[in-house]
Amino acid sequence: MPTTGAPTKLTQGSQARGGIGASTLRPDGTLKVTGEFAFxxxxxxxxxxxxxxxxxxxxxxxxxxxxxxxxxxxxxxxxxxxxxxxxxxxxxxxxxxxxxxxxxxxxxxxxxxxxxxxxxxxxxxxxxxxxxxxxxxxxxxVITDEASALAPDAVLVHENRDDLPQGPPASDGPGGTPIAGHVPHPNIVHRQPIVRGDVEAARERADVIVEGEYTFGMQDQAFLGPESGxxxxxxxxxxxxxxxxxxxxxxxxxxxxxxxxxxxxxxxxxxxxGGAFGGxxxxxxxxxxxxxxxxxxxxxxIVYNRFESFFGHVHRHPAKLRYEHGATKDGKLTHMKCRIVLDGGAYASTSAAVVGNASSLSAGPYAVDAVDIEALALYTNNPPCGAMRGFGAVQACFAYEAQMDRLAQRLGLDPVEFRQLNAMEQGTLMPTGQPVDSPAPVAELLRRVKAMPMPPERDWESSEGADVRQLPGGLSNTTHGEGVVRGVGYAVGIKNVGFSEGFDDYSTARVRMEVIGGEPVATVHTAMAEVGQGGVTVHAQIARTELGVAQVTIHPADTRVGSAGSTSASRQTYVTGGAVKNACERVRERVLEIGRRKFGSYHPAWATAELLLEHGRVVTDGGEILADLADVLDDEVVEAEEEWRHRPTEPFDPHTGQGNGHVQYSFAAHRAVVDVDTELGLVKVVELACAQDVGKALNPLSVIGQIQGGTTQGLGIAVMEEIVVDPRTAKVRNPSFTDYLIPTILDTPPMPVDVLELADEHAPYGLRGVGEAPTLSSTPAVLAAIRDATGLELNRTPVRPEHLTGTG
Amino acid sequence: MRVSLTVNGRPQEADDVWEGESLLYVLRERLGLPGSKNACEQGECGSCTVRLDGVPVCACLVAAGQAEGRDVVTVEGLADHARQRAEGGGTRGTGGSETGTPLRDAQRWKAEGGDSRTGEGTELSPIQQAFLEAGAVQCGFCTPGLLVMADELLERNPNPADADIREALCGNLCRCTGYEKIMDAVRLAASR
Missing domain, CATH: 3.90.1170.50 (Aldehyde oxidase/xanthine dehydrogenase, a/b hammerhead)
Known part of the structure; x- marks a missing residue:
């Protein structure tokens, strides 16, 4: 397959001020900094x-x-x-x-x-x-884990499930409950196997085989604005x-x-x-x-307080992951086997889709021809789990990236070079058999993140002694540099963009153009949930680009317009942005029709030239001005409502997992630099550098904000964040910001970002969903850096001090 | 009980205050000033940071009665506060001044289907302007507390080093930005 990905070039809107590609400011920003924005x-x-x-x-x-x-x-x-x-x-x-x-x-x-x-x-x-x-x-x-969920005498969390898949049951389960491919036991919400290639034959060719078992803790979205309405x-x-x-x-x-x-x-x-992140x-x-x-x-x-918020929404699935990888001595992957068990908690939420992601993305951004994959989500009496930024891909990335480091170590190869040797490219087949049909610059992102300048060593040293603020433990004054060891780690990940597995994932947008006070003004009305990501900023930019107007009003989101789908899966700029673009194009066509009707007889270009809307005027692609929009529209109001869909996807086969289930992929790579106080087990992340391909940065300032925010949530699950559930009672032990720690400004390091823009020809403006990919690779990069500093195996995240000091 | 205090330069009274209410509750629910946010109610997140007689405090941890007779500055009064400081009018709003949010205006919040106002033309303090321009605002829930805190830092230390900024803002949680743009915003405001 030929590699595409030339940067996006605009015809319409290339002259627009505040259009796509500009770092325009949030339309709700002034209200948010004055305290006037109504949460x-x-x-x-x-x-x-x-x-x-x-x-x-x-x-x-x-x-x-x-x-x-x-x-x-x-x-x-x-x-x-x-x-x-x-x-x-x-x-x-x-x-x-x-x-x-x-x-x-x-x-x-x-x-x-x-x-x-x-x-x-x-x-x-x-x-x-x-x-x-x-x-x-x-x-x-209480059912709290796989052993208790699937024990012969296990209590059923849902005794009368009526959601089981269509078709004849494969056999009888406990209590005569019908079971089928996706649901082999009533305490399993959903299961997805994926098999491709001949794993046993490939295994024979392997010179090294690395097996690992990994544990991923339960993360909370911890959006700051509690549930309310x-x-x-x-x-x-x-x-x-x-x-x-x-x-x-x-x-x-x-x-x-x-x-x-x-x-x-x-x-x-x-x-x-006030933030969402899936919650x-x-x-x-x-x-x-x-x-x-x-x-x-x-x-x-109703307004939840923080305590209730911890019970009021689903969390990120904790997971147990078992992986086996093989590689030849020249560093090529032979095969991968894995089993991922996600704890879905007491109710299903989006567990089935999380299983679909965890399984289909479990091989990571690597080319591996022989795979044997199984992912499943359990029903337990633990807190319900569902969507959180990264959605099933995060847990897998933590495990497969640890495997990559261990393989590289066994082979005596540099961990970045080993990854690059096996990096997928455009045209590589996913474990599901689906070809990756847009740029997949995995090796390039690794090269870029490795090429970034390293932060200085021992920056905490000064003529006046150690600046403890730069050291692990900070102002707790726990070390002046004694026992502090530096480590560096790398990771890269793959996330799907948009809803997958045959879901009818569409958005609706209504765009209106009219003359107000002598100026052409566009109004964009969608039901998109602006949760902080800046979708409203981007909608205004798209309207300026497509309609050549300076003034755009964003109508409040409500259900008087059709669905905009979910603000999740990194999909809003792609799908609702696509709908806004489409509706704008329809408005533009109608405006030009009006113009032709009114002024067509005065100038032949109305009929012959390609016409654009720029700076409030109709112009030819040669730059000749034909009319002011104010004169074209006069008192006419032009409005269009459009639904927009990305390419259809299909379900994964319940037995083989084969199928074109995903729309688009998003890739990011991280390099983490850490200082570890090996005596106390305290970690200071010194720097977290990221390189990400975003296809087209519609708003570069917002793109970097998404990357840094996502990176920080990955840092949180690496070294501090975990909802602790008592395994005897299934009760939550830390539902507060005193006991559930999210990164503060002291925990969060400088995060240099390198943005790559390789267009995906299937997506509006060539863009690629941005929000989630940085949350994937951030965590394993930090873990790799801590392993590099300490030489410890560290198969669980988050890492706590006792894991580093051997006292846990 | 009745609580009398000065908020953003204007004398305010709240009646029928239950003794268990916090300053945050009185500001938000009785004085119509919901700019200060409630995200944890235990002093961990800093979203409710206000100035109490000039000192930054978590308004959720101040009992309403403790604010009796005292001087409060919230995010709604930050632009006025910064202007008075720039004009040499001291660092605290004073009772009886003509500035600040009139109670009638402050109590205008009603659910009317989202606010279509853009706030265009609103006077901003340097730190507010810098947050906006640097991309330090995403969801915006932490923003009011961070602004009050950062403004106080710059009042004390007009040229803070990065380590000073981190130390000053370490009691204010942000979940969206990863803090990098907040650092940029404070540096930008300081440079102006």
């Missing part, structure tokens, strides 16, 4: 009540009884609701499998499951009333929900049936979103606030 938790309404959720104090139990009388009798309380008060027979929801109860029914399956709701006139009144609800539990044994009952019996979410229309589809309302009576408007893909308080609002007839606001 969901800032919403306020006359006569508003506060909602509170009562959550289970145990992980797995039958509910014997719920007594709400004390709570109801509390002055200031307007409503208390339990499962029995739900208005319809639809009492569960879910993104892929509708297995999550709106409120617990007879049983709770994880610590912190919603059991009851309270609405009161003050948040503290609501909290205290909720605490007065008396729930009697009869505890059940305001539900306002409306006169027609419907409800208007102002909400921080990642996908308005997916919320709507899940909310309306539970309320017993048609979707037209549930209006959704995006409120300011807002599933519902949290949406249905609860609507239920209380409809019950009381008053606006109800």
């Amino acid at each position: 969901a938790s800032d919403m306020w309404h006359e006569d508003m009540l506060w909602g509170q959720t009562l959550r289970s104090t145990v992980a797995h139990a039958e509910i014997v009884s719920i007594d709400t009388s004390q709570a109801l009798a509390t002055p200031g309380v307007y409503a208390v609701m339990t499962y029995d008060d739900l208005p319809t027979d639809v009492r569960t929801y879910g993104l892929e499998i509708q297995d999550t109860p709106v409120l617990a029914h007879g049983k709770v399956r994880h610590h912190g499951e919603p059991v009851a709701l309270v609405a009161a006139d003050h948040p503290e009144t609501a909290r205290r009333a909720a605490a007065k609800i008396d729930v009697e539990y009869r505890e059940l044994p 305001l539900a306002v009952p409306e006169e027609d019996g419907g409800v208007h929900l102002y909400i921080a979410t990642q996908w308005l229309h997916a919320d709507l589809r899940q909310i309306a049936p539970v309320l017993g309302l048609p979707e037209t009576k549930v209006r959704m408007t995006l409120a300011g979103v 807002r893909e599933d519902l949290s308080m949406q249905i609860h606030a609507c239920l209380l609002a409809l019950r009381t007839g008053k606006p109800v606001k």
